[in-house]
Amino acid sequence: MAQADQNFFNEMLNGTDVRAAYENLDRWQANMPSDLRSLKQHEAEQLFRRVGITFAVYGEGGDPERLIPFDMFPRVFTADEWRKLERGIKQRAAALNAFLADVYDGREIIRAGKIPEHIVTRNEAFEKAMVGIRPPMNIWSHIVGIDLVRTGRDQFYVLEDNCRTPSGVSYMLQNREIMMRMFPQLFVENRIAPVDGYASALWRTLASVAPKKCEGEPNIVILTPGQFNSAYYEHSFLADLMGVELVEGQDLFVEGDFCWMKTTEGPQKVDVIYRRIDDAFLDPLCFRPDSMLGIPGLMNVYRSGGVTICSAPGAGVADDKAIYTFVPEMVRFYLGEAPILENVPTYQCAKTDDCKYVLENLEELVVKEVHGSGGYGMLVGPKADKAMIELFRDKIRARPQNYIAQPTLALSTVPTFVEEGIAPRHVDLRPYCLVGEKIELVPGGLTRVALNEGSLVVNSSQGGGVKDTWVLAE
Amino acid sequence: MKLRVRHVSRYVFDAPVKRLAQSHRLWPAETQGQSVIQWSVETENAVTGSGFRDGAGDWTQTVTVKGPVSEFTVTAEGLVETSDTSGVLRGHRERVPASAYLTGTRITGLTAELRMAAEAALEGMDAASPLDRAHALARYVSDHVVFAPNRTEPATTAAEALEGGEGVCQDHTHVLIALAHAADIPARYVTGYMLSTEDSQGAEASHAWAELHVHGLGWVGFDAANRCCPNEYYIRLGSGYDASDAAPIRGIVDGATQETLDVSVAVTDSARQSQSQRQQ
Structure with a gap:
């Protein structure tokens, strides 16, 4: 196998040496005859089709019937690597929840001058209807998806946080299921921490935030927008695994102090709603009056303590682009700890020192407009020609406050099956952290891989695939 | 000044609806400029849910009626003592910034x-x-x-x-x-x-x-x-x-139908018999 490209951290190779965590896998792939490989690849595809998992990852849209390519070469973390990641992810999930509890109540972090008020209260995701409301255990985001990239042996960066309803966890579970079915021997030779505890951990998390008015075992439901939603498969998959009802808005109604589910044996009280629909559609009497997906009166029942909605409406204010910059500050402010996971460093051209650095290093940086989106008005230094760089130099000088810059991230690579054998391809990671009575994280997550050579784009709409993600047991 | 209010909202449906749900904010809050002497909201045979004071300081409550419903009337009435604060809202307990x-x-x-x-x-x-x-x-x-x-x-x-x-x-x-x-x-x-x-x-x-x-x-x-x-x-x-x-009343009904709403509001100075407003 060729020597690793020095510009990117190769998760399997250290120079020409195979890292210990990957030794078994390297032997496994080297001994695999190519006809067996294509047979297995075909088998994997059949299995994915049979379970019906064809939806777009993270609601990216695209053809809902399209299969997202599955790469059979797993991504591996050692127990040591994972321990640090786990601490960092749990810490971040705790801080994000503390932030939400604070901004809808006392707003201490704003009073302390750590975050400007307008970034919070003028944010689209801020819900006036949630001010002064204290959800059970004061937990607002019960499933936190944190998107990470790796750039070095010990260097991870958070790309973004997802505090509303992060999707994709069904891929984490199915990728493992299918790998175990196709290559049982691999799971004998390697000690891989299981991920199948996710469903019961999710149930425990949701049950732990049942309202005070709930007596006995809580009745939990998953609320879906319906079968035309791109993540419908995941909604029904999770409902099956947890043994709870999958419902649509029309299956529920509000009466008196509670929310009820229509059943053939009459109305049954609902205690916890894991909703996979957006805030705006939850309740036409509180949010969008034209919503057909929600339950009229639900927000009043929720706010008077009759039912729990997971995640809490308004939780999106913690995962906004403008808020992202302040997450390390949240960790220090609420937890009194140093952040374990780092944000991608961001240079504010409005600051003189930052601006000087940006202008001196334009060839290596990504420059973005502060309020821009969708890649509009962006400079990717390493891929830009001289004229473009000079154009941006002038733009930044003219209106520095309008620009921020970030380093171009060198995403790590993991071996991936290609025509000729295996080759390094760039990856990211989304772990799913559960926040209830306890903060729990199953050892694993969803690894997305950019299947095209040299590509840094892992989105499924642009040639991305998925991999099983292993955490080796101690 | 003591103001007497009678606020009646009457909903009539062309065809009976299966279910009706409304969120009410029909209760004046206590502020420096107003003090509630007596207030009630009548909703016929509707089921009322737990009320709560929202972040903006308004008392909020749900009512639902299981159908078939052909008409529904909400009556808010009471007596409130008011004073002139030159428009300044003082003493209102709210938390929304x-x-x-x-x-x-x-x-x-x-x-x-x-x-x-x-x-x-x-x-x-x-x-x-x-x-x-x-x-x-x-x-x-x-x-x-x-x-x-x-x-x-x-x-x-x-x-x-x-x-x-x-x-x-x-x-x-x-x-x-x-x-x-x-x-x-x-x-x-x-x-x-x-x-x-x-x-x-x-x-x-x-x-x-x-x-x-x-x-x-x-x-x-x-x-x-x-x-x-x-x-x-x-x-x-x-x-x-x-x-x-x-809106003091936000509502929705289950079942497509034409709805006629007849609202009448009468505000009178309790010291004098006085004005009334009525409008369709």
Whole structure:
């Protein structure tokens, strides 16, 4: 196998040496005859089709019937690597929840001058209807998806946080299921921490935030927008695994102090709603009056303590682009700890020192407009020609406050099956952290891989695939 | 002043509906300017849910009726003692930060025309006090939107109302909110009741005005339709971003049908037998 490209951290190779965590896998792939490989690849595809998992990852849209390519070469973390990641992810999930509890109540972090008020209260995701409301255990985001990239042996960066309803966890579970079915021997030779505890951990998390008015075992439901939603498969998959009802808005109604589910044996009280629909559609009497997906009166029942909605409406204010910059500050402010996971460093051209650095290093940086989106008005230094760089130099000088810059991230690579054998391809990671009575994280997550050579784009709409993600047991 | 209120909303459906759900904000809060002596909300045979005070300080409660329902009546009535605070909202217990009211909705969203109107209203007032600037905006709305019933609809936007130059209290309020936003002043929609006098405008089902957050004073009410600030003739019910968000009754029915709503509001000075308003 060729020597690793020095510009990117190769998760399997250290120079020409195979890292210990990957030794078994390297032997496994080297001994695999190519006809067996294509047979297995075909088998994997059949299995994915049979379970019906064809939806777009993270609601990216695209053809809902399209299969997202599955790469059979797993991504591996050692127990040591994972321990640090786990601490960092749990810490971040705790801080994000503390932030939400604070901004809808006392707003201490704003009073302390750590975050400007307008970034919070003028944010689209801020819900006036949630001010002064204290959800059970004061937990607002019960499933936190944190998107990470790796750039070095010990260097991870958070790309973004997802505090509303992060999707994709069904891929984490199915990728493992299918790998175990196709290559049982691999799971004998390697000690891989299981991920199948996710469903019961999710149930425990949701049950732990049942309202005070709930007596006995809580009745939990998953609320879906319906079968035309791109993540419908995941909604029904999770409902099956947890043994709870999958419902649509029309299956529920509000009466008196509670929310009820229509059943053939009459109305049954609902205690916890894991909703996979957006805030705006939850309740036409509180949010969008034209919503057909929600339950009229639900927000009043929720706010008077009759039912729990997971995640809490308004939780999106913690995962906004403008808020992202302040997450390390949240960790220090609420937890009194140093952040374990780092944000991608961001240079504010409005600051003189930052601006000087940006202008001196334009060839290596990504420059973005502060309020821009969708890649509009962006400079990717390493891929830009001289004229473009000079154009941006002038733009930044003219209106520095309008620009921020970030380093171009060198995403790590993991071996991936290609025509000729295996080759390094760039990856990211989304772990799913559960926040209830306890903060729990199953050892694993969803690894997305950019299947095209040299590509840094892992989105499924642009040639991305998925991999099983292993955490080796101690 | 002691004001007696009787506010009846009667819903009649062409065909019976399967279920009806409403969220009510029909209870005046205790503030320095108003004190509730007696108040009740009657909802016939509806099931009521637990009430709670929301972040904006308004008592909120759900009612539901299991069908078939052909008609439904909500009656809010009571006696409230009011005093003149020059429009300043004092002693109102609320937790939503004023800065949350700086953003427009579909109805109050800004356009170039609204921004220009705000600039025109505030011309030469850069050094004026925040209160004077707020008054100037309200005056501009009074001058440029003539009170005229039935010329606008509930869905008329602030931009449309200003362009048309006519409207009812809802339109005056939406335009004033938009102009305030253009001037970076938090502003919101307030619903309530008003004892009408001979020359007062806005003899509608229930009244509405705007509150602007004035630095140093807090929330101050401005009734642009009547060129005044709310005084002891006013009872404040609740607030929101716009008319729909602030509505005292937000409802929905299960089952497609035509709905006729008949609202009557009577506000009287309990010391004298007096005015009543009625409108279809």
